[in-house]
Amino acid sequence: MLEDFSTTTLGPHWIPTTVGNGFIQLSPSILRMGFHAAQEGHYSNGQIDDYTHLSRSHFPWKPPLRMLVRARSSHPATTMNSYKEPISKEHLHGTAGFGFWNYPFSIHGDILMLPEAVWFFYASPPSNMALVPHTPGWGWKAQVVHAMRPEALAALLPTALTTGWARLTGQTRYAARWLQHFSGASEALLPVEMDQWHTYKLEWHSQQAHFWVDETHILTAPSPPRRPLGFVTWLDNQYAIATPQGILRFGTVSSGPQWLEIDTIQIEALT
Numbered sequence: 001m002l003e004d005f006s007t008t009t010l011g012p013h014w015i016p017t018t019v020g021n022g023f024i025q026l027s028p029s030i031l032r033m034g035f036h037a038a039q040e041g042h043y044s045n046g047q048i049d050d051y052t053h054l055s056r057s058h059f060p061w062k063p064p065l066r067m068l069v070r071a072r073s074s075h076p077a078t079t080m081n082s083y084k085e086p087i088s089k090e091h092l093h094g095t096a097g098f099g100f101w102n103y104p105f106s107i108h109g110d111i112l113m114l115p116e117a118v119w120f121f122y123a124s125p126p127s128n129m130a131l132v133p134h135t136p137g138w139g140w141k142a143q144v145v146h147a148m149r150p151e152a153l154a155a156l157l158p159t160a161l162t163t164g165w166a167r168l169t170g171q172t173r174y175a176a177r178w179l180q181h182f183s184g185a186s187e188a189l190l191p192v193e194m195d196q197w198h199t200y201k202l203e204w205h206s207q208q209a210h211f212w213v214d215e216t217h218i219l220t221a222p223s224p225p226r227r228p229l230g231f232v233t234w235l236d237n238q239y240a241i242a243t244p245q246g247i248l249r250f251g252t253v254s255s256g257p258q259w260l261e262i263d264t265i266q267i268e269a270l271t
Helices: 150-169 173-183
Strands: 015-019 022-027 030-035 045-049 065-073 095-101 116-123 139-146 186-189 198-204 208-213 216-222 230-236 238-242 248-252 258-269
Touching: 030 045, 030 230, 065 095, 065 230, 095 198, 095 238, 095 258, 116 198, 139 208, 139 216, 150 173, 186 216, 230 258
Parallel strands: 022 045
Antiparallel strands: 015 022, 015 045, 022 030, 030 258, 045 230, 065 198, 065 258, 095 116, 095 230, 116 139, 139 186, 198 208, 208 216, 238 248
């Protein structure tokens, strides 16, 4: 599948979604998703995907495959060096990204599932999804999440026990490790400016997933998901908090105008 957005209408395989102040705009060779403004307490989203009308068993993508996306955002990502409270208006707010996931909150009668993803993912503070020790719970990342596996069930009780201990004592070392075991997460921060054009590539195999930016290898993730997943690219104003201290919270943030632009999406099966 090669999509270069060369026409002024989306192809029939794409399902557009706009919520709140979200918009989707097409110009020759560019898809732009975003919102003119977002308000705290009101969800806004602009996205396209290829799975909304499908049951999970019919999601179209599984390993081995290669994905290539050329993209940029209106604002740079919040980084370790730029982080401060309140979040600067000069940085992208909410979450954004592109890649494959299992849409764990299906509205089509499927059983709710733990998350599975192989994608490039951005979250701004106050998001704090601390799934991998020694890695910020926010930022622009290459990421794999593989929670739907037998090992996650075995890790459930130790995760709960160590999380409770961390909440009582503030000692998060063991809880952080067990949270990673439970989520099956691997991730790495991307050392590039999100508001500049870059080519993002991943190869998803049954035993490993590999991520590149502009041909620089960023991450090798062991044991990625094997079930069929759907492709999505989006920008919204959501945040999520899931920490080793047992804090779990979701919400929305305010922002001014911002967008994510996609120039090319290429997905091909590998042999």
